[in-house]
Each structure stands twice: as structure tokens, then as C-alpha cells.
Amino acid sequence: MNNFIYSIPTTAYFGKGQIKVLGETIKAHGGSRVLLAYGGGSIKKNGIYDAIIEQFEKAGLAHVELSGIQPNPRIESAEEGIELYCKNNCDFILAVAGGSTLDACKAIAAGVKYDGPVGDLFVGESGLSDIRAAAPLATILTMAGTGSEMDMGAVITVGEDHKKKVLMHPLVNPRFSILDPEYTYTVLEYHSMAGVADILCHLMEQYFTPDVGAKVQDRMNEGVMKVVLEDAPKILANPKDYDARANIMWASSMALAGFQFLIGKPTSPFPLHGMGHELSSRYDMTQGVTLALLTPAWMRHTMSAAPEHLPLFARFARNVLDIHEEDDAKAAEEAVRQLQEFYSAIKMPANLREAGVKEEDLEIIAGKAVENGNLGILSPIGKVEVLQILRTAFIG
Amino acid sequence: MNNFIYSIPTTAYFGKGQIKVLGETIKAHGGSRVLLAYGGGSIKKNGIYDAIIEQFEKAGLAHVELSGIQPNPRIESAEEGIELYCKNNCDFILAVAGGSTLDACKAIAAGVKYDGPVGDLFVGESGLSDIRAAAPLATILTMAGTGSEMDMGAVITVGEDHKKKVLMHPLVNPRFSILDPEYTYTVLEYHSMAGVADILCHLMEQYFTPDVGAKVQDRMNEGVMKVVLEDAPKILANPKDYDARANIMWASSMALAGFQFLIGKPTSPFPLHGMGHELSSRYDMTQGVTLALLTPAWMRHTMSAAPEHLPLFARFARNVLDIHEEDDAKAAEEAVRQLQEFYSAIKMPANLREAGVKEEDLEIIAGKAVENGNLGILSPIGKVEVLQILRTAFIG
Numbered sequence: 001m002n003n004f005i006y007s008i009p010t011t012a013y014f015g016k017g018q019i020k021v022l023g024e025t026i027k028a029h030g031g032s033r034v035l036l037a038y039g040g041g042s043i044k045k046n047g048i049y050d051a052i053i054e055q056f057e058k059a060g061l062a063h064v065e066l067s068g069i070q071p072n073p074r075i076e077s078a079e080e081g082i083e084l085y086c087k088n089n090c091d092f093i094l095a096v097a098g099g100s101t102l103d104a105c106k107a108i109a110a111g112v113k114y115d116g117p118v119g120d121l122f123v124g125e126s127g128l129s130d131i132r133a134a135a136p137l138a139t140i141l142t143m144a145g146t147g148s149e150m151d152m153g154a155v156i157t158v159g160e161d162h163k164k165k166v167l168m169h170p171l172v173n174p175r176f177s178i179l180d181p182e183y184t185y186t187v188l189e190y191h192s193m194a195g196v197a198d199i200l201c202h203l204m205e206q207y208f209t210p211d212v213g214a215k216v217q218d219r220m221n222e223g224v225m226k227v228v229l230e231d232a233p234k235i236l237a238n239p240k241d242y243d244a245r246a247n248i249m250w251a252s253s254m255a256l257a258g259f260q261f262l263i264g265k266p267t268s269p270f271p272l273h274g275m276g277h278e279l280s281s282r283y284d285m286t287q288g289v290t291l292a293l294l295t296p297a298w299m300r301h302t303m304s305a306a307p308e309h310l311p312l313f314a315r316f317a318r319n320v321l322d323i324h325e326e327d328d329a330k331a332a333e334e335a336v337r338q339l340q341e342f343y344s345a346i347k348m349p350a351n352l353r354e355a356g357v358k359e360e361d362l363e364i365i366a367g368k369a370v371e372n373g374n375l376g377i378l379s380p381i382g383k384v385e386v387l388q389i390l391r392t393a394f395i396g
Numbered sequence: 397m398n399n400f401i402y403s404i405p406t407t408a409y410f411g412k413g414q415i416k417v418l419g420e421t422i423k424a425h426g427g428s429r430v431l432l433a434y435g436g437g438s439i440k441k442n443g444i445y446d447a448i449i450e451q452f453e454k455a456g457l458a459h460v461e462l463s464g465i466q467p468n469p470r471i472e473s474a475e476e477g478i479e480l481y482c483k484n485n486c487d488f489i490l491a492v493a494g495g496s497t498l499d500a501c502k503a504i505a506a507g508v509k510y511d512g513p514v515g516d517l518f519v520g521e522s523g524l525s526d527i528r529a530a531a532p533l534a535t536i537l538t539m540a541g542t543g544s545e546m547d548m549g550a551v552i553t554v555g556e557d558h559k560k561k562v563l564m565h566p567l568v569n570p571r572f573s574i575l576d577p578e579y580t581y582t583v584l585e586y587h588s589m590a591g592v593a594d595i596l597c598h599l600m601e602q603y604f605t606p607d608v609g610a611k612v613q614d615r616m617n618e619g620v621m622k623v624v625l626e627d628a629p630k631i632l633a634n635p636k637d638y639d640a641r642a643n644i645m646w647a648s649s650m651a652l653a654g655f656q657f658l659i660g661k662p663t664s665p666f667p668l669h670g671m672g673h674e675l676s677s678r679y680d681m682t683q684g685v686t687l688a689l690l691t692p693a694w695m696r697h698t699m700s701a702a703p704e705h706l707p708l709f710a711r712f713a714r715n716v717l718d719i720h721e722e723d724d725a726k727a728a729e730e731a732v733r734q735l736q737e738f739y740s741a742i743k744m745p746a747n748l749r750e751a752g753v754k755e756e757d758l759e760i761i762a763g764k765a766v767e768n769g770n771l772g773i774l775s776p777i778g779k780v781e782v783l784q785i786l787r788t789a790f791i792g
Contacts, residue, residue: 001410001411001577001638001639001642001643001646002411003410003411003412003413003414004410004411005407005408005409005410006404006407006408006410006649007404007407007408008402008403008404011401011402011403012401012402012403013401014397014399014400014401014402014660015397015398015399015400015660016399017399018399181397212639213639213642213643214639214642214643215623215626215627215639215643216619216620216623216643216646216647216650217646218619219618219619219620219622219623220616220619220620220650220655221619222615222619223612223614223615223616223617223618223619224612224615224616226615227611227612227615230611231611242397243397243608243609243610243611246397246609246610246660247397247609247610247611247612250397250612250613250660251612253402254612254616254655259616259650259655264410264411264642264646
């Protein structure tokens with residue numbers, strides 16, 4: 001096992017009705033004037049907005065609003081938020097959000113304490129940003145998937161070519177997150193399932209790293225993956241299945257906070273996210289969908305390019321999917337087949353073509369993906385390899 | 397799943413050589429005059445003491461020493477520490493310890509900030525103590541088992557009848573813990589394996605609670621139990637197996653911090669610890685040994701007294717021990733048999749008689765055990781039931 005530091009800066013208030021702690025907890029963190037950020041306004045229909053305002057009033061908190069933050073948020077949204085925060089002398093940020101609004105708010109939190117353009121604080125796909133201070137931030141999660149509610153990362157789209165850049169620092173970890181599974185009841189099926197694909201990918205990208213004997217982390221990861229595979233179809237069958245929603249929501253948080261990320265294993269460059277970002281930027285595809293499409297292709301590529309890691313894929317097959325097959329190669333191949341079946345069962349597109357990707361773009365996408373930095377973890381991945389993975393994913 | 401708050405106040409510095417952060421990290425937590433507490437003095441033979449003093453000197457920290465804290469620590473040790481801390485104007489406590497010294501130090505941390513006898517702060521087997529402030533505390537773990545390095549609990553022996561009392565509050569969570577698996581290389585085989593039994597019991601006592609669909613927690617728990625069962629024998633075979641020592645050490649911490657304790661499941665009254673305390677008080681037995689002896693008897697009792705929970709034991713059999721048996725009762729019974737085999741393989745005594753317990757004491761022990769508060773979680777446990785469990789464990 002590698003050395004590591006285990007530090008969990010975010011407190012989660014998990015379960016139905018936990019919004020009751022909102023006002024007092026913001027005050028306990030020094031907030032009095034809140035920048036309230038949200039996306040498309042669905043929170044005004046499902047009662048969450050009213051519950052927040054009630055909490056603000058009870059606790060005597062003032063607020064200003066930043067609404068309309070789009071999926072795959074752009075840096076301009078963060079800049080707008082920074083201006084609003086400063087002009088109104090805010091001292092706290094509340095993101096009511098899936099991953100996108102929350103990511104924009106992390107940029108706002110860092111940007112309001114930085115003398116210069118917030119874009120300076122973004123790096124490529126890995127490494128810590130040079131952040132010295134950040135405004136306190138909390139979140140009320142409205143969609144499970146990105147894990148942003150418990151982690152230190154934010155992904156923002158920058159520039160005319162829609163480049164995705166990463167900001168990463170423990171100072172932008174939310175101070176607290178309110179995780180109420182009932183708030184996800186009304187998330188569209190497609191987005192719920194894209195979130196599931198995202199969670200599964202976070203777990204897999206940290207699982208498929210060179211084996212260093214970190215068995216506690218790997219076994220815990222296997223356990224969470226099993227739950228995701230078992231409970232996602234239950235949400236399809238009944239969107240108001242509380243325990244299934246709760247398990248998927250907690251899996252989302254656990255995948256990036258608590259026992260996996262940077263804990264005693266080689267640091268994953270998140271190759272699937274690296275490639276997926278280029279697809280979601282170019283076609284405005286939901287991130288989770290890109291991951292569902294790329295994962296089987298990446299697995300097949302890696303199993304072939306780095307057969308020395310076949311035991312890792314076979315272990316996944318046996319421990320997560322209960323595949324009883326002694327031959328490693330056959331077990332691994334069967335695992336990929338079953339994963340594809342799972343993605344199909346949760347209604348992901350069958351391949352990149354079906355998802356609207358154009359074959360003639362693949363080479364450009366491959367070129368841009370490798371500009372984001374290293375994508376290799378079990379085997380080297382350059383432009384040639386990305387293109388091969390994209391071509392496999394194109395036909396599915 | 398039940399509602400919960402997830403908050404991890406302790407930072408872990410895990411891995412070989414992590415002592416290098418000691419001096420600066422104490423300073424970062426405001427320490428300048430350290431009460432250095434340890435047990436029997438083995439740290440002077442294995443180099444840990446010298447490494448600590450070097451860190452103190454580099455960082456310019458003064459210190460006073462409290463040595464000789466015994467296993468199953470008594471409240472008098474804590475009182476001595478409180479006096480020493482106050483007389484020397486200390487502002488930080490460092491416990492170099494397995495669980496016992498650390499537990500005494502948690503009592504010291506709370507006691508130095510309390511106007512009255514520290515005994516006031518101890519409660520029975522559950523519930524938070526009335527603690528308003530505590531001195532900052534850190535630990536360097538020298539034996540894996542109790543999980544005290546990452547949790548908010550301390551167990552102290554009080555009075556002439558050796559009553560074990562519990563102090564519990566997040567304010568006594570260590571600010572940080574240094575977990576270097578190499579420090580456990582020289583722990584005696586018997587104590588290493590008693591530690592393993594303790595870890596396994598912490599996991600089981602949180603696993604065997606009424607099923608509320610908290611699958612993420614349960615699956616993670618199963619994963620950690622699997623690792624404990626797999627890696628403990630590796631330590632027996634080679635006490636310097638780094639990865640096995642690392643996995644057992646991290647399992648110890650994870651069992652009580654991070655994903656299980658008070659997280660979304662019915663709160664366990666830790667019935668096995670409740671009964672075990674009476675045995676370890678009366679005979680000065682190592683805690684883990686009492687747990688290894690009581691667990692199979694408790695399982696058999698509960699399976700028979702509360703057959704409605706058989707599916708839980710059968711799930712344990714299938715998911716942790718890979719027992720392929722469709723009948724729940726048979727699967728559960730086979731699990732108990734395999735557990736007993738495991739305890740035997742890690743050289744625990746076969747039964748209470750072999751461990752030196754006197755048959756004529758069983759009734760008194762049962763009476764004292766139930767004085768500690770509720771012990772029932774899957775089925776009610778009063779004096780009659782404890783006596784039945786003790787009698788089963790007596791013959792093994």
C-alpha cells in the first residue's frame with residue numbers, strides 16, 4: 001500500500017428532511033449574506049426553493065441569487081458569480097445543484113479570494129491549483145453522480161474551443177452538504193442513469209490502477225460497485241424507491257470522499273473522464289453518457305495492450321460481477337460483456353454513433369484529449385490509443 | 397437507510413516514515429508543550445521514542461512524560477495525567493499507544509478542561525458524554541485493533557469492582573493519527589491477533605443490526621471483513637508482511653471511522669463489547685480475546701432467539717465467507733463454524749474455560765454485564781440470555 005493522508009473536510013447531513021439544519025449550519029460557518037446559486041429553476045417547482053427561503057428567514061440570513069447555470073458550466077458563469085458575490089458583500093455560497101452548478105460555485109469560492117482572473121486557478125487534468133483561500137461553500141444536492149458534493153475538484157469549460165479545465169484544492173471542498181435522497185425523485189430518468197454511469201466510472205477509474213496490495217480500499221470499492229449495479233435498475237423501476245435513491249446518492253459521495261480518492265493507491269489520471277470531457281464539450285453530451293460509452297472500449301484496449309494487468313480485470317469480474325470463470329482473459333471479457341448489458345439496461349446509447357458523434361470528428365477529439373495531460377495508468381495512452389478506443393466505442 | 401451525519405474529525409497520516417510530519421503538525425494544531433503518554437516503555441527499544449524526541453527538538457516543542465499506563469487503563473491513570481498536564485502548563489497531548497494509553501489520554505483531554513472529577517464525564521455503554529471542551533490530542537498508533545485512533549470513544553476502568561465506563565464525544569477524537577504499519581512489526585503475536593479479533597468484532601457488531609437497506613455501508617463492511625479474514629493469517633506467517641500489517645491497520649481505523657459507525661444504520665449497543673468488558677475487567681483478559689470467545693456463542697444465541705434475522709447471518713455467510721448454501725439456517729451455522737476455525741487459526745483460546753474463566757463466576761459476570769445498559773439489538777438480551785451466551789462460550 002502507498003502512503004497517504006486521510007482527511008475528509010466535508011460534513012454530510014444525509015437523509016430525508018435534513019434541510020432543517022441549513023440555516024443554523026450556515027450561521028455556524030460564519031455566513032450571514034448568502035450567494036444562492038442554482039441551475040434551471042426546477043427547484044422552484046419541487047419545493048426545495050421555498051424550503052431554503054424558509055430556512056434563511058428563520059436564521060435571519062440575507063441572500064442574493066445566481067440562477068441559470070448550465071450543464072458543462074462555462075467560466076463566464078463563474079465570473080458572473082464572482083462579481084455578484086463581491087458587489088453584494090456576500091460571505092457564504094450555497095449551491096443547490098447537481099455537479100454543474102456546484103462546480104461553478106467552487107470556482108466562485110476560489111475566485112472571490114483571488115486577485116486576478118479566476119481562469120489562472122485552473123490546471124489540466126491533475127495536480128492541485130494554487131489556491132490560498134476560498135469563500136465557505138455548502139451544497140444541497142439535487143442529482144447524484146459527480147461526487148462534487150464531497151470532493152475538492154471542479155470542471156469548467158473555457159474558451160471558444162470548449163476546453164474543460166480542472167480546479168482542485170481541499171479549500172474548495174464544501175463545508176457541508178445536505179444529501180436528501182427524496183430531492184432526486186424528480187430527476188429525469190436519463191439524467192439519473194447518466195449519474196449512475198458517472199458514479200460507476202469514478203469507482204472503476206480508481207479500481208483499475210496498478211495493484212499495490214491496498215486491499216481494504218479495493219474491497220470497499222468492490223462493495224460500492226456491487227450496490228450501484230444492483231440498485232440503479234430499481235430506480236428505473238420505481239423512481240421513488242427511497243433506499244435505492246439513498247444508496248446511489250451515498251455511493252456517489254463515497255466514490256470520491258472517504259476511502260478511495262488519493263488513499264494509498266497510485267493516483268489515477270481518470271483517463272475515461274479525460275477522453276469523455278472532449279466528447280461532452282464538443283457535443284454538449286451528459287458526462288455520464290460519455291463514460292458509459294468509453295468504458296468498455298477502454299477496458300478492451302487495456303486488456304489487450306497490457307495483458308499483465310488481466311488479473312485486475314478478472315478480479316473485477318469475479319468479485320463485483322460474481323463471474324465464475326478460472327481463465328483470467330475469459331473472465332475479463334465476460335465482465336466487459338456484462339457491463340455493456342448493464343449500460344444497455346440503464347438505457348445508455350449503444351455507441352458513439354447512436355449518441356450523435358460524427359466519425360470524421362474522432363481524430364480531432366483524440367488530438368484534443370491528449371492535450372489534457374497524461375491519460376495512461378495501466379498502459380501508455382497517446383493519440384493513437386485514444387483514437388483506437390474512440391473507434392471501438394463508435395461502433396459499440 | 398436511516399438519516400445520519402457524516403463527519404470525520406481525525407486526519408490520518410498513513411504509511412512508513414509518516415512520523416516526519418509529527419513536530420510541524422503538532423505546531424499547526426497550536427501545541428508547544430506536549431504531554432507525551434505511553435505504556436510499558438517498548439517504544440524506547442524499537443526506536444519510536446527517539447524519533448519522537450528528534451521531531452520535538454526540530455520543531456522546538458517542550459514535553460513532559462507520562463509512562464506506564466496499563467492495559468484496561470484505570471481512571472487513576474487519567475487523573476495522574478490531568479495533574480501532570482495542568483502542573484506543567486501543557487497545551488497538547490500525544491499518545492503513543494495501542495488502545496489503552498490512547499483511551500486514558502482521551503479522558504485526560506476532556507478532564508483538563510473540566511471543573512470537577514473526570515469520572516463525571518463517563519457514561520454507561522452508550523450516549524454522548526457532557527463534554528464542552530477538550531485539549532488537542534494526537535496519536536501514534538503502535539498496535540492495530542481498538543480503532544480508538546480514529547474515533548470518539550474511550551473505555552476506562554473505574555472503582556474497586558473494576559467497572560468499565562465509556563466516555564464518548566467528537567471533541568476527544570484525535571486531531572490527527574500517525575499510522576505506520578512498520579511500528580506494529582514487533583507487537584507480540586498474541587496481541588496482534590487479539591487486535592484482529594477486536595477489529596472483526598467492531599465490524600460485525602455494526603453489521604449485525606436490523607436491516608434498513610443501507611447497502612453501501614453493509615457492502616463496504618463485508619469488504620473490510622473479507623480483508624481481515626484473509627490478511628490476519630499472513631501476519632502470523634510473517635510479522636513483517638508490510639501490506640498485511642497495513643491492511644489490518646487501515647481496517648482497524650475504517651471499522652470505527654469513515655463509513656460504519658453511526659452512519660445510517662440502527663445504532664449498535666455493541667453487545668459483545670458490553671459482555672466482554674466484564675470478562676476483561678475481572679480476569680484482566682485482553683479485550684480482543686473476550687470478543688473472539690463470545691462472538692460465536694452470541695451468533696448462535698441470536699440465530700435461535702430471533703430466527704427472523706437469519707437472512708442477515710446467511711448474507712454474512714455468503715458475502716463474506718463465500719459459503720454456497722441456499723438454506724439460510726444451514727448457511728448461518730456454517731458461518732459460525734468457519735468463524736470458530738478462523739479464531740482457532742489465529743490462536744485464540746478455544747473457550748472461556750481455557751482462557752481461565754471460572755464457571756462459578758459466570759452468573760456474577762452476567763449480572764454485571766446487564767448493569768452496563770441495553771445489550772439487545774437483534775433480540776432482547778437480559779441476564780438470562782447473557783448467562784446462556786457465557787455458558788455456551790465456556791465450553792466453546
